[in-house]
Amino acid sequence: MEKQSIQSDEVLAKIERSRQARRHKFYLRDEHVTLSHGSGGKATHNLIEGIFAPAFANTVLDRMEDAATITIGEQRLAFTTDSYVVNPLFFAGGDIGKLAVHGTINDLSMAGADPLYLSVGIILEEGFSMEQLKRIVDSMARAAHEAGVLIVTGDTKVVQRNKADGIFINTAGVGVVRATANVGQTQVQPGDRVLLSGAIGDHGVAIMMAREELDIETDVESDSAPLHTLVAALLDSIGTSLHCLKDPTRGGVATALNEIALGAEVSIALDEQSIPVHEGVRGACEILGLDPLTIANEGKLLAIVAPEVEQEALKVLRSHPLGREAMVIGTVQAEPAGMVFLRTDIGGTRVLDMLVGDPLPRIC
Known part of the structure; x- marks a missing residue:
């Protein structure tokens, strides 16, 4: 019991240091909300650290993980919520409904949890097409069924015409954390290896192609997919040697790894040649002046593992349909803390650095 108490105190101290470091790094100087505040990059973090984090501060929230982990009796639960305002509603490889289900499942998965139940809240604009609504709802039902989760509660609101943009969706989820899972930013150590489950940028580029109707020949589709079975395979194989998980959604790989580096008080060094990018994505990014490392993904994960299990973890990822292109892309270092190179x-x-501005607003 004494050892557990010491470890808990150390974790709490690390969380507090991370919180103080974030407050020194992010500054809210804006007088009004801009689209950049929804990008997942620096402006989003300025908003969170300047408004929400101080008001809602507690030891669970202060961890700033993709899902909150809560212990009730002997049971560890993961709980998360997310909202989806993607434009357009339908795109190559998916739609807003499929995205909402997969995104919430993936946030639970990043806590090492098996997702069980989802809620769905829908805000509709007066005049929205019933045909499109049915298509979206059917897509959500199909995605949930295929992932083995139940949509058990929900809410629907309608606002006046021109007071929204068709449809907005909020989903929340609950899952049970696996016994072998002990993942989080506080577990990351110097010497750990950074693994990426596959090629990056597909979702963001698919959205851009659909939105702008650009005359670029590419077969890029959104990578939207539920990652819980991939995470389960990793945990079954390497257990507590899996130190941290994160899905690089808004702000992409660059922002996700900066968040980890700051929260874990470490530095992360990446090898650009090791980071997989499909040619269609690379070509589109060159034309549009975008960096694949800051573009959103919806079916990829970053896994930080102990160095002795690097090859085993890579083998597990590559043996799964969602991890065939997995690569080791970097190493965790001690200094300079909070930096990614x-x-x-x-x-x-x-x-x-984290994404600055918002080159692709309303990406998810």
């Missing part, structure tokens, strides 16, 4: 293709090194 990228070893470039030409042999140089640059700081890889």
Whole structure:
């Protein structure tokens, strides 16, 4: 019991140091909300740290993980919520409904949980097409059924015409944390390896192609997929040697790893040549002036593992349909804390910061 108490105190101290570090890094100077505040990048973090985090502060929220982990009796539960305002509603590889189900399942999965139940809240604009609504709801039902989760409660509201943009969806989810799971930013240690489950940028580029109707020949589709079975395979194989999980959604891989580096008080060094990017995504990004590392994904995960299980974890990922393109992309270092570096293709090194601005608003 004494050892557990010491470990708990150390974790709480680390969370508090991380919280103080975030407050020194993010500054809310804006007088009005902008689209950048929804990007998942620096502006979003400024908003969270300036408004929400101080008001709602507690030891669960302060961990700033994708899902809250709560212990009730002997049971560890994961709980999360997310809202979806994607534009357009339908795109190559998915739609807003499928995305909402997968996104919430994945946030639970990043806590090492088996997702069980979802809620669905829908805000509709007067005049929205019933045909499109049925198509979206059917897509949600299909995605939930295929993932083995139940939609057990919900709510529907309608607002006046021109007071929304067709449909907005909120989903919340509950899952049971696996006994072998002990994942989180506080578990990350220098020497750990950073693994990526597959190619990045597909979702963001698919949205951009559908939104702008650009005349670019590409077969890129959204990578939207539920990741809980992939996480389960990792936990079954390497257990507590899996230190941290994160799905690089808004803000992409760059923002996700900066969040981990800050929360874990470590530095992360990446190898650009090891990061998989499909040619269609790479070509579109070059034309549009975008960086694949800051583009949203909806079916990829970052796994930080102990160095001795690096190859085993890679083998597990590659043996799963959602991890066939998995790669080891970097290493955790001690210093300088809170920083991410990228070893470039030409042999140089640059700081890889969070997404700044919002080149692709309303991506999820």
